[in-house]
Amino acid sequence: MNLQAVRSIYVFEMARAGRTLLQSLISPVISTSLYFVVFGAAIGSRIQEVEGVSYGAFIVPGLIMLMLLTQSVSNASFGIFFPKFTGTIYELLSAPISYFEIVLGYVGAAASKSAILGLVILGTANFFVDLHIQHPFMMMLFLLLTALTFSLLGFIIGIWADSFEKLQLVPLLIITPLTFLGGSFYSIDMLPSFWQGVTLANPVVYLVSGFRWSFYGISDVSVVASLVMIGVFLAVSLGVISWIFRTGYRLRP
Amino acid sequence: MSHETPLAPERAASSDATVDTPVDAQSENPGAQPAPVIAITGLSKRYDSGFEALKQIDLEIQRGEIFALLGPNGAGKTTLISIICGLVNASSGSVVVDGHDSVTDYRAARAKIGLVPQELTSDAFETVWNTVRFSRGLFGKAPNDAHLERVLKSLSLWDKRNNKLITLSGGMKRRVLIAKALGHEPEILFLDEPTAGVDVELRRDMWEVVRELRNSGVTIILTTHYIEEAEEMADRIGVINGGEIVLVREKAALMRQLGSKQLTLHLLTPLASVPPALAHHPLTLAEEGSVLVYTYDASEAGDSEHVSISALINEIEAAGIRFKDLHTKQSSLEDIFVNLVRERP
Numbered sequence A: 001m002n003l004q005a006v007r008s009i010y011v012f013e014m015a016r017a018g019r020t021l022l023q024s025l026i027s028p029v030i031s032t033s034l035y036f037v038v039f040g041a042a043i044g045s046r047i048q049e050v051e052g053v054s055y056g057a058f059i060v061p062g063l064i065m066l067m068l069l070t071q072s073v074s075n076a077s078f079g080i081f082f083p084k085f086t087g088t089i090y091e092l093l094s095a096p097i098s099y100f101e102i103v104l105g106y107v108g109a110a111a112s113k114s115a116i117l118g119l120v121i122l123g124t125a126n127f128f129v130d131l132h133i134q135h136p137f138m139m140m141l142f143l144l145l146t147a148l149t150f151s152l153l154g155f156i157i158g159i160w161a162d163s164f165e166k167l168q169l170v171p172l173l174i175i176t177p178l179t180f181l182g183g184s185f186y187s188i189d190m191l192p193s194f195w196q197g198v199t200l201a202n203p204v205v206y207l208v209s210g211f212r213w214s215f216y217g218i219s220d221v222s223v224v225a226s227l228v229m230i231g232v233f234l235a236v237s238l239g240v241i242s243w244i245f246r247t248g249y250r251l252r253p
Numbered sequence B: 001m002s003h004e005t006p007l008a009p010e011r012a013a014s015s016d017a018t019v020d021t022p023v024d025a026q027s028e029n030p031g032a033q034p035a036p037v038i039a040i041t042g043l044s045k046r047y048d049s050g051f052e053a054l055k056q057i058d059l060e061i062q063r064g065e066i067f068a069l070l071g072p073n074g075a076g077k078t079t080l081i082s083i084i085c086g087l088v089n090a091s092s093g094s095v096v097v098d099g100h101d102s103v104t105d106y107r108a109a110r111a112k113i114g115l116v117p118q119e120l121t122s123d124a125f126e127t128v129w130n131t132v133r134f135s136r137g138l139f140g141k142a143p144n145d146a147h148l149e150r151v152l153k154s155l156s157l158w159d160k161r162n163n164k165l166i167t168l169s170g171g172m173k174r175r176v177l178i179a180k181a182l183g184h185e186p187e188i189l190f191l192d193e194p195t196a197g198v199d200v201e202l203r204r205d206m207w208e209v210v211r212e213l214r215n216s217g218v219t220i221i222l223t224t225h226y227i228e229e230a231e232e233m234a235d236r237i238g239v240i241n242g243g244e245i246v247l248v249r250e251k252a253a254l255m256r257q258l259g260s261k262q263l264t265l266h267l268l269t270p271l272a273s274v275p276p277a278l279a280h281h282p283l284t285l286a287e288e289g290s291v292l293v294y295t296y297d298a299s300e301a302g303d304s305e306h307v308s309i310s311a312l313i314n315e316i317e318a319a320g321i322r323f324k325d326l327h328t329k330q331s332s333l334e335d336i337f338v339n340l341v342r343e344r345p
Helices: A003-019 A021-046 A055-086 A089-094 A099-128 A136-160 A164-180 A193-199 A203-216 A223-247 B009-014 B023-028 B077-085 B106-111 B128-138 B145-154 B170-183 B200-215 B227-233 B251-258 B304-318 B333-343
Strands: B038-046 B052-061 B066-070 B092-097 B113-116 B188-192 B219-224 B236-241 B244-250 B260-267 B283-286 B291-297 B323-330
Touching: A003 A021, A003 A055, A003 A099, A003 B128, A021 A055, A021 A099, A055 A089, A055 A099, A055 A136, A055 A164, A055 A203, A089 B077, A089 B113, A089 B128, A099 A136, A099 A223, A136 A164, A136 A203, A136 A223, A164 A203, A203 A223, B038 B077, B052 B077, B052 B244, B066 B077, B066 B227, B077 B092, B077 B113, B077 B188, B077 B219, B092 B106, B106 B113, B113 B170, B128 B145, B128 B170, B145 B170, B170 B188, B170 B200, B200 B219, B200 B227, B219 B227, B227 B251, B236 B251, B236 B333, B244 B251, B244 B333, B260 B304, B291 B304
Parallel strands: B066 B219, B066 B236, B113 B188, B188 B219
Antiparallel strands: B038 B052, B038 B092, B236 B244, B260 B291, B260 B323, B283 B291
């Protein structure tokens, strides 16, 4: 195991976030705060409690999840896309490191960044609403697993994309709509029964639901189902990545 | 550039004797030849597009030599280097780097190799220092700032260590790429078109750095289409064309064997034609009869070359032709190269 290399990639990637602090930390915090002001305070004050939780507090897990998914994907995809774009990937491919170590470095850094961001947003939310977390351990588990899984997805997108447009395509056209429709801002009980059924096909529902359960003990689907879904995501992402590395897809012609 | 400090001091101290063995001696006595530092066997590459970039390449690189790989654009130079360094998967064949298979034992193989790519790529927003440190870490080497300082100083980059790469000129970026490769103390250094687009002064500086590296025991493989570069630097030359190695020879032997020579005599009085007494020699007149040119193949002439030339001069004098000056010219590597590539399209 070339731990030195993993460490180098990890530090390099974390330093990149440090250089772009405005983009990587402050901007998501500001946009989340805006959600709280608009949905939590302005509109939320006119919305009744959801299963005993004020609307402002209800959306906190969904908002964190929204940021976690989008930031994990964009961080990890950019991290591997940029060396491909500039050509510096030659060094990564010629170095004595395994694919596993490459993934560990890049995905580890991306997941760390979005997990830290998630916790920062949680801290920010605390300013706006009265928060209490019923299952802090499970909350951390959901946070870390989601950050990891979606960083893996981002890594795949970064390898697949051969243009900046494609890099933005999946986050904008798939991740964001699925997250908005995944119960971030509402309980799926609020939907007509037909749409409740459709919504269950949206994988993000399971993530948001499980995460919300760790806060308030309320959920749209069972916690076990949520954990299983994350496990399935993780397995699929790992499967695709191992296929990419086995075939050299878009990396080693 | 300053050259106060060796670039690879650790290895210089422990470099084995083969480093100093003249390459000529090695190849003239195959029985005593040490194991090659890189052994390429039956290497082929066909891209998904169907393009066959390499066809059954067999090549051995000797430890401590400077090997120049010459070839026209699209000949397969970069593909060959890319396979050895792990950037491209081979379709068939094997590469063994100092006893380590480049696929099954890639860690050990790649750890020995430093690559300076042809394209000037850089992490635009990183500083010189950070990018060189990153390279060293990537190759699994523990931080050694003293070594990196030596490398940067030898490449005249020390003053620029805190500059962002995006602010550097093309020549400086090229030096950074070399520094990144040297940062992890490779035993084998690949330079893919190292002086493409580099001005004359920097090119000479780089040659100096390359020589210094070789002296410290590093094996150097460079691709180039500047013939002058191969002629100036290389111990051995390989010519690749259409995905095949068409020739591998020591530079001196290559030039000795393949080069034709010209003896030029500047005559005191111009001639209208070559006198019949000299007609059996390949003589031509030039510059309106004031220059007599004798073209001969140095490889065929061998030791008898001097005899035949002195005989020729005697005959010329006997024919009453007086000359005020004479000089000989050996064909350059460029002539040899052009002939080779033209012969085997």
